[in-house]
C-alpha cells in the first residue's frame with residue numbers, strides 16, 4: 001500500500017508536460033482489436049488503466065510490442081478468443097469498449113461487467129446495449145459477463161438515438177459500427193475531444209466516420225481496417241488538474257503539450273476565480289498571485305465544464321473569498337470527497353447535486369483518503385495548498401489516471417513523496433507482537 005505524504009503551503013513554479021489522454025487511450029487500445037494488422041500508437045500515458053487494457057488485449061491474443069515508454073505496436077491479426085479474462089476486465093470501467101470492438105470485428109463478445117471508479121452512484125450501460133441491439137446484436141448478462149452475439153456474424157448499420165449524452169456509448173457504438181454492413185447514424189452523440197480522437201484513430205486505420213465532435217456521427221461500414229500509426233491527444237483533465245493546483249497554491253506554471261481549445265471552459269472558470277491564464281500555441285501560462293474569487297460552476301457534457309474536473313475546482317473554490325455554487329450535471333453522486341475536505345477545514349454543504357462552498361482562509365493538513373481518481377486529484381491539490389502535513393491513502397486510484405504525478409509536482413517545487421505503508425496484516429502483526 002502506497003500513501004502520499006505532503007507538506008503543504010508551497011506555491012508551484014516551473015513547467016509541466018501533459019501526457020496523452022487517459023480516456024482516449026483506454027478506448028483506442030481496445031479499438032485496435034478492430035484492426036487486422038499492426039497499429040502503432042504514440043503518446044500513450046504510463047498509467048495503470050493503460051497497463052490493464054494492454055494486458056487484456058494480450059490475453060485475447062494480441063501481439064504487443066513496446067517501442068518506448070509512450071509508444072506501443074499492437075497486432076490483432078491473430079486473436080485467439082472473444083472472451084475476456086474476468087479478473088482483468090472487471091477491474092476497469094473502460095473494459096466495456098471491448099464489447100464494441102470484439103463485436104464489431106468478430107460478431108461476438110464476452111466481457112466481464114465493467115468495474116472502475118465508483119463515485120457512489122450507479123453507472124449504467126443501457127445506452128451501449130441499445131446501440132448494439134439496434135445494430136443487430138443480442139445482448140445478455142450472465143454469470144458476471146455481458147455476452148453479445150450476432151446471428152449473421154456481422155453487425156448491420158442502423159440509426160441510434162442516445163437517450164442520454166454518453167461518452168462511453170458514443171465511442172462503443174462507433175467501434176461496433178466501423179466494420180458493420182452499411183451505414184450507422186448516432187444522434188445525440190457526446191462531443192468530448194476523445195470522441196474525435198477515437199474517430200481520427202479509426203479513420204487513420206481505414207474507417208469512414210464523419211461528424212465526430214458534433215451531435216450527429218455518421219459511420220459508413222467498411223470491410224476491413226488495416227494498420228497505421230496514430231498519436232493520442234493530450235489529456236484535458238490532467239492539464240486542468242495542474243491548472244487547478246496552481247490556482248489553489250499560487251505560483252506560476254507553464255502547462256505544456258496541450259490543445260488550448262480543449263481547455264476553454266476550464267480556463268474561463270479559473271479566470272473567473274482570479275487566476276491569470278495566458279494562451280500560447282500549445283501551452284498555457286497559469287499564474288495566481290492575488291486572492292481567489294468565488295464562482296458558480298455547473299458540470300456538463302463537452303464543451304461544458306467537465307465533471308472530471310468537479311472535485312478539483314470545488315477544492316479551489318473552498319479557498320476562494322465568498323460563497324460558490326457547484327452543480328454536478330453529469331453523475332448523480334460525485335461528492336463523496338467533500339467529507340475529506342471538511343476534515344481539512346473546508347466549509348462545504350452538499351444538497352443532492354449542488355455543493356454550497358463557503359470559502360475559508362486556509363485548509364489544514366490532515367490524514368485523508370482518495371475515494372476515486374478525480375477525488376484523489378482533489379486530495380492532492382488540497383494537501384498541496386493546506387498549511388501543514390497531510391497523508392493521502394487510496395493513491396492507487398490516482399495512479400490509474402495521472403502519469404508520474406509525484407515527479408511532475410516535485411519538479412514544480414511541491415513537497416510531496418510516495419511512501420510504502422505496511423499492509424493491514426503487517427500492522428496487526430506488529431501490534432500483536
Ligand code: EPU
Pocket residue numbers: 023026093094117122123124125126127128129164165166167168169190307308330331332373374401
Ligand atoms: N448513462 C446512462 N446510460 C448509459 C451510459 C451512461 O444513463 O448507458 C449516464 C450515466 O449514468 C451518466 C451520464 O450518462 O449520468 C454520462 O455517462 P457517460 O457514459 O458519458 O460516462 P462514461 O463513458 O461511463 C466517461 C469517462 C468518465 C467521465 C464520463 C463523463 C471513461 C473511461 N470514463 O465515463 O471519466 O466522467 O465519461 O465525461 O472514459 C474519469 O476519468 O475519472 C472518469 C470517471
